[in-house]
Amino acid sequence: MASKTGEMLHLRGNALNAGEPVTLPLTQSSMYHLPGVTEGLRTYGRVDNPTWEHLEHVLAHLEDAPCLTFPSGMAAISAALFATLKAGSRLLIPSDGYYVTRLLANRFLSRLDVTVEERPTTAFTNGGFGGFDVVFVESPSNPGLDMIDLAVVAEQVRAAGGVTIADNTTMTPLGQRPLELGIDVVVSSDTKAMGGHSDMLMGHVACRNNDIMERVEEWRKVSGSIPGPHEAWLLHRGLETLDVRFDRMCSSAQVLAVQLAAHPAVKQVRYPGLPGDPSHKLAQAQTARFGFLLSLTLESEEKAEAFINDCPLLRPATSFGGVHSSAERRARWGDDVDPAFIRLSVGCEPVEELWQAIEASLNAL
Ligand code: PLP
DSSP states (O other): OOOOOHHHHHHTTOOOOOSSSSOOOOOOOOOOOOOOTTTTTTOBBBTHHHHHHHHHHHHHHTTTSSSEEEEEEHHHHHHHHHOOOOTOEEEESSSSSSSSHIIIIIGGGGGGEEEEEEEGGGGTTOOOOOOOOOEEEEESTTOOOOOOOOHHHEEHHHTTOOOEEEEETHHHOOOOOOOGHHHHHHHEETTTTTTTTSSOEEEEEEOOOOHHHHHHHHHHHTTTOOOOHHHHHHHHHHHHHHHHHHHHHHHOOOHHHOOOOOOOOOOOEOOTTTTTTTTHHHHHHHHHOOOOOEEEESOOHHHHHHHHHOOOEEEEOOOSSSSOOOEEGGGGGGGSOTTTTEEEEOOSSSSSHHHHHHHHHHHOO
């Protein structure tokens, strides 16, 4: 699984003419100079933008597949679903994945005569996939970090005549490659580790099927779900350091998971890199790294809040994947987890410093 991030850093440079800027220009324009014939030209800011185009070129290199960018992860997920579903379709989604995907399906798609069914990630293949037009998976799931064998799902859904969509937000293309495992469409919230600095929202769709991608692009154009050029520029800049950030974050998460599991104030730790974790075997086979997300369950909601709010190297915030480590109790959003369950996103702080701060906060509970 070569990441090719070195080549990625020089994609623009190697195509430059003498005198052009090495870094990506930010084009803030809704209009293009269009005297007369418009054939083959950029026409309007909702349709084309050179900053997106280069970003999509870089993303396509990372994913090894055509990519289209969106103003958030949910915008990318909506585009993939609207491009693949129609009235009368049956959609299967995880019952324990990112909750807003469930809201989109149950509150909006179901009103358009799409039948929505849910299954937990660990039992996702139970019952087979016959009759489903679209099967949406999230592995590792957010926040439980349960995993599903993507190759098995892809094969069974294809045999049953359906389309698979995988949300790869928690892993990024450097950690897991769903398209290579046979999944039809990848969606990602690039708000998280891809951008990496918690300063914008973005998302993308990656897919090798031309018909699906044409519909995704048409959806973007017609619905107006387009990224701002500045956000596209920020995501491009973030991607330039993805490799080094992701490497540091995953290595630190492994160290912290082991230390947290041995701390007396911690009742349970979930991290796919721990040999005893229910996701470990599958993660070893399916992912290049074990990720930067882990969860810990403390004794009570009060202790969990005190830990999150008092640790000076943890930002008490929702979202994840940034350079700053962050944590939150997921029960506050209604996720079906213990009230003392904390999702912890490991950032880029030196791991010794991070552990000292975490250990001191746990000791103080
Ligand atoms: N998918 C997953 C797994 C997420 O965790 C999130 C956000 O937390 C999203 C999608 C939605 O992304 P965004 O907030 O960029 O719309």
